[in-house]
Amino acid sequence: EDQVTQSPEALRLQEGESSSLNCSYTVSGLRGLFWYRQDPGKGPEFLFTLYSAGEEKEKERLKATLTKKESFLHITAPKPEDSATYLCAVHLSGAGSYQLTFGKGTKLSVIP
Amino acid sequence: EAQVTQNPRYLITVTGKKLTVTCSQNMNHEYMSWYRQDPGLGLRQIYYSMNVEVTDKGDVPEGYKVSRKEKRNFPLILESPSPNQTSLYFCASSLIHKDTQYFGPGTRLTVL
Numbered sequence: 134e135d136q137v138t139q140s141p142e143a144l145r146l147q148e149g150e151s152s153s154l155n156c157s158y159t160v161s162g163l164r165g166l167f168w169y170r171q172d173p174g175k176g177p178e179f180l181f182t183l184y185s186a187g188e189e190k191e192k193e194r195l196k197a198t199l200t201k202k203e204s205f206l207h208i209t210a211p212k213p214e215d216s217a218t219y220l221c222a223v224h225l226s227g228a229g230s231y232q233l234t235f236g237k238g239t240k241l242s243v244i245p
Numbered sequence: 246e247a248q249v250t251q252n253p254r255y256l257i258t259v260t261g262k263k264l265t266v267t268c269s270q271n272m273n274h275e276y277m278s279w280y281r282q283d284p285g286l287g288l289r290q291i292y293y294s295m296n297v298e299v300t301d302k303g304d305v306p307e308g309y310k311v312s313r314k315e316k317r318n319f320p321l322i323l324e325s326p327s328p329n330q331t332s333l334y335f336c337a338s339s340l341i342h343k344d345t346q347y348f349g350p351g352t353r354l355t356v357l
Contacts, residue, residue: 136321164343165343167345167346169348174351174353175350175351176249176318176335176337176348176350176351177288177335177348178348179345179346179347182345185356220288221289222288223325224343231276231293231295231301231342232290232293232303232304233278233290233346235287235288236288237285237287238287238289
């Protein structure tokens with residue numbers, strides 16, 4: 134069973150059409166949740182880190198929120214340049230606490 | 246400029262021919278890690294290093310070796326590559342293990 138699940142797998146939006154991406158995790162002991170953006174063939178680029186439920190962070194058209202079992206990446210009025218795969222990763226306490234566990238990502242396409 | 250570098254960026258080789266992918270960071274980070282990324286499977290951790298001379302297995306270590314003799318360098322060694330190691334490889338580093346990880350540009354490896 135996947136510990137980190139991202140949905141949807143793919144999302145097509147019209148330019149300006151706001152939406153949200155979801156990242157849910159099934160394990161307890163969250164020490165940090167990370168959002169990355171990845172363009173094709175390139176390394177993941179760091180966006181946000183969230184540490185506790187209720188925390189929110191914003192950057193331009195992106196806003197990340199965290200609850201006890203999931204995180205949302207809200208995209209407001211997206212532009213074509215926001216097209217990318219968005220990855221979520223969790224850092225857990227206990228066994229495996231030195232590792233990041235990644236979800237499989239949401240591929241976002243923003244159509245002009 | 247703070248960065249993680251990897252070399253080579255692209256490599257085509259044949260089964261059984263030993264190869265090394267280098268990774269270097271200039272941020273004085275203690276933690277370094279190697280991932281592979283495959284379609285449908287996402288990013289999976291191969292090995293990580295908490296500090297010089299301290300390395301440990303990630304989720305998919307079979308067929309790989311690493312070493313950490315200097316803080317800035319963390320090479321990935323494939324002693325006898327096989328076609329199932331064809332993948333996109335990323336090196337990452339962070340100040341300590343629970344901090345944000347910063348990724349290199351990737352190495353696309355093809356084993357024939």
